[in-house]
Amino acid sequence: MSSDAAEQDWRADFPLFAAQPQLAYFDQAATGQYPQPVITALDTYMRSQNAPLHRGLYKLAYNATEQFEAVRTQVAQFINAAAAAQVIFTSGATAALNLIALAFGPQHVTADSEIIVSVAEHHSNFLPWQRLAQQTGAKLLVAPITANGAIDEDWVLAHINQHTAIVALAHETNVSGAHLQQAPAIAAAVHACGGYFVLDGAQAIGHQAVDVQALDCDFYVFSGHKIYGPSGTGCLYGRSELLEQMPPLTLGGGMVDTVSVTKATWAELPWRLEAGSQNALGVIGLGAAISYLQPRRPAFTAHTAALTQQLRAALANIPDVQIYSAPDACATVSFNVQGVHAHDLATFLDEQNVAIRAGDHCAQPLMHDLCVSAVARATLGAYTTVADCQRLVAAVQAARDFFLGGEAQ
Ligand SMILES: Cc1ncc(COP(=O)(O)O)c(C=O)c1O
Structure with a gap:
């Protein structure tokens, strides 16, 4: 060697x-x-910058919020999303995939639908779709792998039809390490049939540049801790019009516009899908991890x-x-x-x-x-x-x- x-x-x-x-x-x-820059960013934030996000009317809180939201812009640039509001912070890829399946899935999947995954998916990109299929009566189609351990993308393309509601695949699989080669073609095929394309980027994003617009995916997810950032961090990217349709699953602080004793209206994106106090420290660390990784x-x-x-x-x-x-x-x-x-x-x-x-x-x-x-x-x-x-x-x-x-x- x-x-x-x-x-x-x-x-x-x-x-x-x-x-x-x-x-x-x-x-x-x-x-x-x-890496040291991530440790330093976490240390600096804890020692000198920590404050509640989005609520404080004092400089420390204002600056913490600015830093947090700057990471959202940074993530959008990192994956070439058109707008920062298309980036929702989550606790990881798992939470992001579950959010799509639970909030977006039921609106678009019926008993007449088909959902395509592969046999090589991590449980995080398998179980939410399996349950959605069970709950709606949709058919779950499971693509095989090739002799080289890659997802059989030709099989996927051959099985996309007018019933296909969702295709959810790993951009890079976690056991074989195979990369998806034909994402834009799969996206085009599923879109032509009125369906949606979900990419699980948990492994891929550490190894290759990700351009969600070139991939033409509807959703892209990843975790911070697999790209040298803190655990408990992750992102959901979605097309704006699709995120707009997603009802908030978690209700609470930070995601409302108005609340009365009889009704509530929601805040705009991305905050509508980020109820509760956010993982400020983790997101600051995620920003440092992206700054470390991206040029290298x-x-x-x-x-x-x-x-x-x-x-x-x-x-x-x-x-x-x-x-x-x-x-x-x-x-x-x-x-x-x-x-x-x-x-x-x-x-x-x-x-x-x-x-x-x-x-x-x-x-x-x-x-x-x-x-x-x-x-x-x-x-x-x-x-x-x-x-x-x-x-x-x-x-x-x-x-x-x-x-x-x-x-x-
Ligand atoms: C391909 C893939 N998807 C999803 C996940 C889930 O990531 P997390 O546990 O960070 O949510 C993993 C974790 O190993 C993974 O390898």
Whole structure:
């Protein structure tokens, strides 16, 4: 494996590795580590800028609100949304997807409708649609994956018809790391049939530039903690006219215009869909994370993609290793050592301070499809080094030898 000159600098951006010098962290897809600029922004806000949002009539509160709303504008630019009001802050991708399914879904899905998802969806982009289908009597169509682990987009295109109300797909899947290639074509097809296109960008947005207008999606969601920002933050982007139609699911402070004892009227977007005190600290951190990631993302992705290729090849060379991730995944290697449970493998690796994820990855339909109960997954971040990958490969080899010994290959 070849070393990248910049990798040590990037790793130095993440104080966790100074505190945990022995750790090889391969779980970025589950949650990312914090770079110093995000920690500094959180620290500064807590020490000197904290105040209630949208309500205070004093400078501290006014400035906190300005900062919070500036992040909304920043997110809009980050994903090329036409207006900041199209960005709704949520607690994450899960909350955003549930909001779409619960508030938008019932208005557009009937017993006559079809909803298309894929078998590779994270539960967060599967269960809300499964329940919506069950509640409305709509049909849930589940697209298969190709031999390369990608969502079969041709299958999706072939199944869009006049009944298609919603197509909801991962922009990048969390187990195989495959990227959706034909989003604009899928959008065009579903729009031609009067349906709507939802993209789950939880994994993709950390690796590629996202332009919601070019993608032509109706909704796009992502989480802050997978892009080096705080957990408990996320965004829902929606077309303005569709967000306008969405009734607020959560009622309370901050989302009303007028309230009397008999009736209430709602505030305008985006605040109508953000009831209650918002996660000001988290959103400030999200803004810092985007500022950190955006200019570096092409270099980070080139770095992780090169390492991912090398890691994949090295793991595939180990006897009994089966790879599940897509050949062109840019930060994900999913695999199993046949005959060794993924949990045992992960526990063995942890003894050597190599942290990987093992389990169903909130993708049980995919596990059924792959005929496995669990998969080991190594996901890479900006801070991942060649040395980390070498340690992972050596540890998997050692685990294989420990659990399987001299068994036939
Ligand atoms: C593709 C995908 N979608 C949605 C989610 C849910 O994200 P969160 O738990 O941050 O809401 C994840 C989390 O791993 C994911 O990988």
